[in-house]
Amino acid sequence: MRTKPYIQDNSALGYSVGITLDRFIKSKQDDFPFASGELSQLLRDIALATKIVNREINRAGLSNIGGAFGQTNVQGEEQQKLDVVANIRFTRALTKGGEVCAVVSEEDDEVIDLQNNSGKYVVAIDPLDGSSNIDVNISIGTVFSIYRRVTPLGSPIQPEDVMQPGNKQVAAGYVLYGSSTMLVYTTGHGVNGFTYENSLGEFFLSHPDIKAPETGNVYSINEGLYYQMAEGLRNFVCDCKKKNFSARYIGSLVADFHRNLLKGGIYIYPGTDNNPQGKLRLLYEANALAFIAEQAGAKATNGIDRILDMVPTSLHQRTPLIIGSRDLVQEAESFLNGKKEAFTEKFQ
Numbered sequence: 001m002r003t004k005p006y007i008q009d010n011s012a013l014g015y016s017v018g019i020t021l022d023r024f025i026k027s028k029q030d031d032f033p034f035a036s037g038e039l040s041q042l043l044r045d046i047a048l049a050t051k052i053v054n055r056e057i058n059r060a061g062l063s064n065i066g067g068a069f070g071q072t073n074v075q076g077e078e079q080q081k082l083d084v085v086a087n088i089r090f091t092r093a094l095t096k097g098g099e100v101c102a103v104v105s106e107e108d109d110e111v112i113d114l115q116n117n118s119g120k121y122v123v124a125i126d127p128l129d130g131s132s133n134i135d136v137n138i139s140i141g142t143v144f145s146i147y148r149r150v151t152p153l154g155s156p157i158q159p160e161d162v163m164q165p166g167n168k169q170v171a172a173g174y175v176l177y178g179s180s181t182m183l184v185y186t187t188g189h190g191v192n193g194f195t196y197e198n199s200l201g202e203f204f205l206s207h208p209d210i211k212a213p214e215t216g217n218v219y220s221i222n223e224g225l226y227y228q229m230a231e232g233l234r235n236f237v238c239d240c241k242k243k244n245f246s247a248r249y250i251g252s253l254v255a256d257f258h259r260n261l262l263k264g265g266i267y268i269y270p271g272t273d274n275n276p277q278g279k280l281r282l283l284y285e286a287n288a289l290a291f292i293a294e295q296a297g298a299k300a301t302n303g304i305d306r307i308l309d310m311v312p313t314s315l316h317q318r319t320p321l322i323i324g325s326r327d328l329v330q331e332a333e334s335f336l337n338g339k340k341e342a343f344t345e346k347f348q
């Protein structure tokens with residue numbers, strides 16, 4: 001019998017779909033020499049829930065799960081039906097997976113104890129980010145952080161399992177439901193992005209080893225808050241205008257962050273006179289994105305401290321967030337701390 005070696009040739013295909021998320025996760029298990037595969041399985045569970053949520057989002061305009069749910073969450077914000085649906089889908093996937101002992105979710109006032117004391121991991125999640133954009137067909141997201149529990153396996157979960165600083169994350173990621181659906185995650189060994197192929201029902205590696213540009217010319221901030229924020233930040237915003245930067249603000253943190261991560265730019269959600277700690281939540285919004293930002297060479301601060309070093313004091317704690325290209329974040333910090341000459345011409 002004559003044989004010939006297989007030589008991969010994609011030239012006739014037009015495009016190559018490449019490596020699936022599943023296969024990628026498996027290949028990366030070598031990053032954890034003593035790993036038993038549970039973290040890998042947990043990432044797969046999240047990816048599976050993501051596919052289901054993606055389907056729900058896609059057809060929300062045709063089904064009865066668009067619109068308001070008629071209740072407010074613990075933050076006092078009006079829940080959308082998809083907030084609730086996504087919360088159920090993710091929590092259910094994490095419960096069935098068996099690797100997780102507790103979940104902190106934006107949509108639940110208390111920690112959800114999954115009654116699985118052998119689960120090694122704790123997950124903090126914003127099941128649906130940017131939910132005010134759902135009904136107007138604008139990009140939305142999911143954000144998640146994964147921690148290893150610190151108390152012994154088999155014992156009931158304790159506050160210290162849940163209230164860990166961001167620098168203890170073992171993995172974090174986000175999903176962007178945009179013109180395509182993408183899952184971006186890190187396990188502390190760089191950042192990789194996967195694009196969802198609808199008809200195959202698979203995520204494929206499309207953005208390997210993402211590196212954030214060191215600087216950029218995009219600033220993203222809700223300028224309606226201008227007169228309520230610190231003078232230093234106002235001066236920074238004026239400086240961006242003076243430099244003819246582009247203002248880009250979608251109002252979905254994941255989407256704003258993702259654009260700036262790939263193209264260069266800075267995202268700011270400031271503390272204000274009315275809300276000195278801003279709006280974004282430390283445990284399930286800021287920490288995950290800060291971990292990803294740093295892994296991609298970008299920066300994240302609350303204006304004083306590195307986000308990842310903040311020690312949480314409450315479950316739904318908020319924090320100001322300045323995140324994005326390294327040089328721009330440093331610049332904003334300098335303005336905020338009064339080290340830069342104030343830009344005198346006032347923005348009116």
Ligand SMILES: O=P(O)(O)OC[C@H]1O[C@](O)(COP(=O)(O)O)[C@@H](O)[C@@H]1O
Nearest residue numbers: 126128129130131132222251252253
């Ligand atoms: O409308 P604002 O005040 O600019 O706030 C926008 C921010 O609020 C959020 O929508 C909060 O997220 P949720 O939808 O998960 O509550 C962020 O995604 C976004 O960056």
Ligand SMILES: [Mg+2]
Nearest residue numbers: 126129130285
């Ligand atoms: Mg959010």
Ligand SMILES: [Mg+2]
Nearest residue numbers: 106126128129
């Ligand atoms: Mg949300």
